[in-house]
Structures are given as C-alpha cells and as structure tokens.
Amino acid sequence: MTSHRHPALVQVRQLRLITDNELDDAIDELALLALDEEDDIDMPRLAAGATAAEALAWLLRTDLLPQDDFLRRVQELPRRHGGAALLERQQLAADALKLVNGQAIDALYHEDLISQWQRDAAHASLPADRLLASPIDALRDMLRQGTLTAQQFELLRTRQHGSELGRIIVDGAARQARRERPAYARPATWVMAALLVLLLAFAGRAIVARQAPAPAAAPATGQGVERPDLQQRAAQAVESARVPGAGTDLSITVVQDGATALAR
Numbered sequence: 001m002t003s004h005r006h007p008a009l010v011q012v013r014q015l016r017l018i019t020d021n022e023l024d025d026a027i028d029e030l031a032l033l034a035l036d037e038e039d040d041i042d043m044p045r046l047a048a049g050a051t052a053a054e055a056l057a058w059l060l061r062t063d064l065l066p067q068d069d070f071l072r073r074v075q076e077l078p079r080r081h082g083g084a085a086l087l088e089r090q091q092l093a094a095d096a097l098k099l100v101n102g103q104a105i106d107a108l109y110h111e112d113l114i115s116q117w118q119r120d121a122a123h124a125s126l127p128a129d130r131l132l133a134s135p136i137d138a139l140r141d142m143l144r145q146g147t148l149t150a151q152q153f154e155l156l157r158t159r160q161h162g163s164e165l166g167r168i169i170v171d172g173a174a175r176q177a178r179r180e181r182p183a184y185a186r187p188a189t190w191v192m193a194a195l196l197v198l199l200l201a202f203a204g205r206a207i208v209a210r211q212a213p214a215p216a217a218a219p220a221t222g223q224g225v226e227r228p229d230l231q232q233r234a235a236q237a238v239e240s241a242r243v244p245g246a247g248t249d250l251s252i253t254v255v256q257d258g259a260t261a262l263a264r
Contacts, residue, residue, distance in 0.1 A: 006030060006046060008055035015089055016080075017056060017073060018065055026064050056096035060131060061103070067131045094128055101126045104138035111166035113139065113156060114148065121147050136172035143173070 005027055013023045033045055046058045059065035074093045077086055102123055109119040113135075122142050132138045142148040156162075156170050 006048075006050070006055060008046075008050050008052045009059075011052045012056050012059070012092075015052075015092065017070070017089065017093065018059065022059070022065055026059060029062065029064060053092055053095035053099060056092065057099035057103075060096060060100050060133075067133060071130070097128060097131060098126055101132040101138070104132040104135050105142075107135040108138055108142075108169070111135070111163055111169060113162075113166055113169060114142070118142065118147055134172075135169045136176065139169060139173040140176050143177070 009018075009023055009026050012018050013020070018026075030046060033043065044058055044061045046055060050058070056065070060067065060070060070093075074090070077089050077093075081089060105114075105119055105122045105126070108114045108122075109116065114122070122138070122145075125145060125147070126132075127141065132141055139148065139153075143150070143153055153170075153173070157174055
C-alpha cells in the first residue's frame with residue numbers, strides 16, 4: 001500500500017514522533033478510507049495536503065497514536081535532541097495538541113453547550129502538556145479552569161432541550177466530576193461516618209455497663225450481728241476480771257464492725 005504513504009505521515013516518522021508500526025497502521029487506515037470517498041463513516045479523514053501537525057493531530061484523534069505513548073515521547077525529546085532539532089519537534093507536538101484540543105472545544109460550541117465567548121476563552125487557555133481526547137474531557141477542563149462555572153454546568157445538566165450528543169457529553173462530564181470528587185465531599189461518606197459514630201457510641205456504653213462493679217450492700221444500721229463464739233470468750237474474760245464479791249449483772253453482745261453494739 002505504498003501508494004497511500006502520505007507525505008506528512010512520512011515526515012512525522014522521520015522526526016521519530018511515531019514508530020514504523022504506527023506509520024503502517026496509519027497507511028492501512030488511509031487505504032480503507034480511500035475505498036469509498038463518498039462513505040458517510042464518521043471517521044476523521046486526513047486531507048491530501050495536510051501538514052505534519054495536522055497529520056499528527058489526526059493520528060491522535062483516531063487513536064492510531066496512543067496518547068500516553070505520544071506524551072512520553074515528547075517528554076523524552078530533550079534527552080534525544082538539542083538545538084534546532086529539539087525546537088522543531090517540540091513545536092510540532094505543541095501544534096498538534098493545540099489542534100486536537102481546539103477541535104474538542106469547537107465540538108462543545110457546535111452542540112450549543114458553550115457560548116462564543118466561552119469558546120474563545122477556552123481556545124486562549126488550551127493545555128499544552130496534555131490531550132483533551134474528547135469533548136467530555138474538554139468540558140471537564142473548562143469546569144476546572146472556571147471558564148464554565150458550576151452553576152452553568154448544572155443548568156446544562158438539567159436542561160430539557162439539546163441534541164443527543166450534547167446530552168451524552170454532559171452526562172459523561174458529570175460522571176467524571178463525581179469520580180474526581182474527594183471522598184470526604186461525597187454525601188454517602190457523611191452518612192456512613194454518622195452511622196459509624198452512633199454504632200461506636202452504643203458499643204462503648206454496652207462495654208462500660210458490663211465492666212462496672214455491682215454496688216456493695218450497705219450494712220444495716222442499728223442492728224447487731226451476734227457471734228456466739230466471740231460472746232462466750234468475752235464472757236470468760238469478764239468473769240476472770242470480776243471483782244471478788246460482785247454480783248453477776250452483765251449482758252454482752254458482740255457485733256461486727258459497722259454494727260451498733262449495746263452493752264449493759
């Protein structure tokens with residue numbers, strides 16, 4: 001399929017921004033698209049007179065050149081090249097990124113999701129170090145930068161009119177926003193935290209209640225507890241100490257500590 005070797009693709013390969021396999025895949029893709037020029041397949045096409053930057057952008061849009069591989073090669077350029085050669089490759093990569101990202105922004109405008117002012121503002125601040133691979137990524141990027149406010153995004157999400165493609169873009173951006181939201185900011189996280197606090201509180205009270213000692217019974221006031229053995233010993237001691245000739249007129253009650261004793 002050498003007849004479909006697009007000059008711009010060959011130039012990109014010579015600059016080593018794509019591999020031989022990626023070039024072959026691109027040539028095969030062009031051959032398939034050339035089978036029927038009138039085909040309505042919704043597939044980006046590479047114009048015959050496209051520049052190297054446009055060819056590189058086409059490779060990125062069709063995913064014939066994976067985004068991660070491309071960005072890694074761009075980051076490695078300073079280690080492989082220097083001077084004018086480095087500047088040429090860096091400029092080509094930047095121009096390709098600008099084309100791809102700009103087309104993603106334009107898609108939002110064509111679907112009536114952003115105004116002309118927002119489109120121009122987004123074009124003026126296109127990222128130069130990452131790829132907005134789809135209109136969904138472009139909408140999320142505008143929301144992060146503030147070009148599209150949260151209130152405006154909510155209006156897009158709840159509006160009743162608009163194209164089906166526009167609805168798909170907005171719904172996709174909303175899903176990404178939910179995934180990127182910090183865990184502590186999600187409503188479900190607060191509900192789970194509240195339930196956990198309540199559970200721990202009830203468990204703590206139950207543990208304390210089981211471990212608390214039973215209150216000791218207070219001794220009865222005014223009631224003696226008789227001990228016959230001690231009473232007998234005390235009587236013997238008194239008998240031994242009795243004054244000779246004195247009558248026996250003594251009643252002894254022996255009680256434990258805390259009881260009230262009555263002696264006569």
